[in-house]
Amino acid sequence: MAPVTGPPAASEAALLAPGSAGASGVTKSAVRPDLLAWGVNQLWGLEQSLENWLGAASTARAGCSRAARVAAAGSSSSRALSRWWAGRPTAFPTCAGRTALVTGGSSGIGLEVARKLAQNCCRVLLVSRDLARGEAAAAHIRESLGDTVNAGTVEVLQCNLLSLSEVASLVAEVKRRLKAGGGGGGGGLNMLMCNAAVFQPGGLVRSPQGIEQTLAVDLYAHVALTLGLLEDLKRGAAARGGARVVLQARAGHEGRESSQAEQFGTLELNNLMGEHFTDSGMRPYAAAKLWLLMWGDELQRRLRAEGGDGAKIDVFGVHPGLVDSPLMDKADTARHWNAAFIVLQNCLLGMPTWRGSLPALYALTEPALARTGFRYFGPSWLNTHMLGERCPGNRLWRVGGPELRSRLFDGLVGVLTGVGHKPKHVPPPVLPGAGTGASSGYAGGGKRKKLYGEEEAAEVAAAAVAPKAQTTAAVAAH
Numbered sequence: 001m002a003p004v005t006g007p008p009a010a011s012e013a014a015l016l017a018p019g020s021a022g023a024s025g026v027t028k029s030a031v032r033p034d035l036l037a038w039g040v041n042q043l044w045g046l047e048q049s050l051e052n053w054l055g056a057a058s059t060a061r062a063g064c065s066r067a068a069r070v071a072a073a074g075s076s077s078s079r080a081l082s083r084w085w086a087g088r089p090t091a092f093p094t095c096a097g098r099t100a101l102v103t104g105g106s107s108g109i110g111l112e113v114a115r116k117l118a119q120n121c122c123r124v125l126l127v128s129r130d131l132a133r134g135e136a137a138a139a140h141i142r143e144s145l146g147d148t149v150n151a152g153t154v155e156v157l158q159c160n161l162l163s164l165s166e167v168a169s170l171v172a173e174v175k176r177r178l179k180a181g182g183g184g185g186g187g188g189l190n191m192l193m194c195n196a197a198v199f200q201p202g203g204l205v206r207s208p209q210g211i212e213q214t215l216a217v218d219l220y221a222h223v224a225l226t227l228g229l230l231e232d233l234k235r236g237a238a239a240r241g242g243a244r245v246v247l248q249a250r251a252g253h254e255g256r257e258s259s260q261a262e263q264f265g266t267l268e269l270n271n272l273m274g275e276h277f278t279d280s281g282m283r284p285y286a287a288a289k290l291w292l293l294m295w296g297d298e299l300q301r302r303l304r305a306e307g308g309d310g311a312k313i314d315v316f317g318v319h320p321g322l323v324d325s326p327l328m329d330k331a332d333t334a335r336h337w338n339a340a341f342i343v344l345q346n347c348l349l350g351m352p353t354w355r356g357s358l359p360a361l362y363a364l365t366e367p368a369l370a371r372t373g374f375r376y377f378g379p380s381w382l383n384t385h386m387l388g389e390r391c392p393g394n395r396l397w398r399v400g401g402p403e404l405r406s407r408l409f410d411g412l413v414g415v416l417t418g419v420g421h422k423p424k425h426v427p428p429p430v431l432p433g434a435g436t437g438a439s440s441g442y443a444g445g446g447k448r449k450k451l452y453g454e455e456e457a458a459e460v461a462a463a464a465v466a467p468k469a470q471t472t473a474a475v476a477a478h
Contacts (some may be wrong), residue, residue: 027108027353029328031343040324041352048355051384093365095122095152098240099189100364101174101229103127103161103222104196106137108325109248112357113193115141117364118152125174127196131158161196161221162207164421171228178232188235188243191364194222194292195248199327200336204279209419212274218288222247223295223412227423230310237312242370245315246363247296249289249376249392265290265394269407272415281336290394293317293376295412298405300374302427310427314373316363321379321386324350351383358386402430 028037100117104110105126118124118141126141128134134156145151155177159170178187197218207216226233226245237243265286268276277284300315324346359377363369379386391398406429413426 027111027325029324029326029343029347031328032324032347032350036347037324037352040350044351044355047384051386092116092120092361093367095120095191095365097121098191099123099125099178099236100191100193101125101127101189102193102195103159103225106130106133108327109320109323109353109357109360110193110195111137111140112353113195113360113364114154115144116357116361117191118142118154119145120152120365122152122191124152124154125157125177126154127157127159127161127170129158129160129196131156134158161217162213164207164209164211164216164220164224164416164419167221167224168228168421171225174229175232188237188239189229189232190236190240190243192226192229192233192243192245193248193360193364194226194246195360196221197248197250197288197327198280198330200281200285200338201330202280202335204277206274209421210273211415211419212277212280212284214280214284215272215274215288218285219292219295220412220416222292224416224421224423226299227413227416227426230423230425230427233313234309238309241312243313244364245296245299245313246360247292247315247317248360249293249317249319265396267291267396267404267408269411272411279335282338290392290396291408291412293392293397294400294405294408297374298402298409299427301402301405301430302409305430306427312371314369314371316369316373317376317392318359318363319376319378319390320351320356320359321383322346322350323353323356325353325356355383355386362387406430 032040095117100114100122102110102114102117102124105114105124106128110126114124114126114137124141126134126138128137138154138156141154157170157173159166161167174189178189181187198214201213205213207213207220209216211220233243233245265288266283267287267290271277274284274287296315296317300313303310303313303315322345328343328346359379363375363377369375376390376392377387378390380388396404410429413423416422
């Protein structure tokens, strides 16, 4: 696909302008009236401007030298965000010569991420379940590019993530397109945005492989996709000095800031396919988000320990905060009362998707984050400080430790293998005693202790999920 040509590249102010309307009908839920959407958009635009001003003032007080400004920008989310929204062409890092794959890119946050990456010179592979909707989203993105010189390109790939067979076909097609070139990246993949999801879609439905539908789409599709493209990510990392995998968890975070699905997740190692779920409601949704974060943390640890180009891949988790998006339209509100409450809450109070996309864009592109994974970014419980580093609110996250993460990682790979979709490239487990500090990818020391709480003995975590008779003890979130 040929790049769009024309006048000089747009500044970051144009790329991330507060109040950006986005594509009609694909950036808000169907239940939010247009007038309310417009008003909320303006209010959050004003709030964003205030955050930018406060952050810029704080950065200015930190000193006028460039080094001091960069250090200040990285020291807090408001300062970092002000640097992103400062209106300088270099504030939003260039994506020229890089290739990104975005799942769920035809609407909502995925569309916003794809649009902003393409506007900043990235080659975007947009994955959509519906080809027509994907092409419509791509047309919107191309229209937003206008006559920008050296703008990125958008290519649509169709895949129903419910089916692991289709995910395998998607992996093959991505490899083919990467090999064919056209977007730089040394023939590799530079950014993988695992964004697609279903939210409480209704009664119990299983994938063609027998996996509960929420786990199939939100979790297993992205595990299979990431592992299937791991060698391509390594090539991208070798060519560009690093690659990123970003997992959209839509999760809550520690203490009083816990506000969303992940905090309700449990872990049952004999329920990894959702065998014990009776419907596709909050339980599988919360489990999928919790397990995805734990799997990503372990993937990072293994990649660092493996060394080589794999150690140059950073894995991050993000959550967008309370956002009104088309994801809400997929919920069966008649069956699940809590889904109805969440849809109403998001409709009345949720941020627009342009703002909800910021944590993902930050994790995908910010150069200062290189070699710092695994980390988890998102707004506070008030939907402010969008780029803050957070801790998932689920107790299993804080006390489970590397042993539990490793067992879950191997369990998920085991499920893929058992249904005939064994990944070709799986990083080996980290040997006991190999260390769990920064060199292995498992954040340690004071930083992790501050964010995740005290470390507990590995046997405590193991005992929490040890089989008991015919069932496995479900370790509930607090």
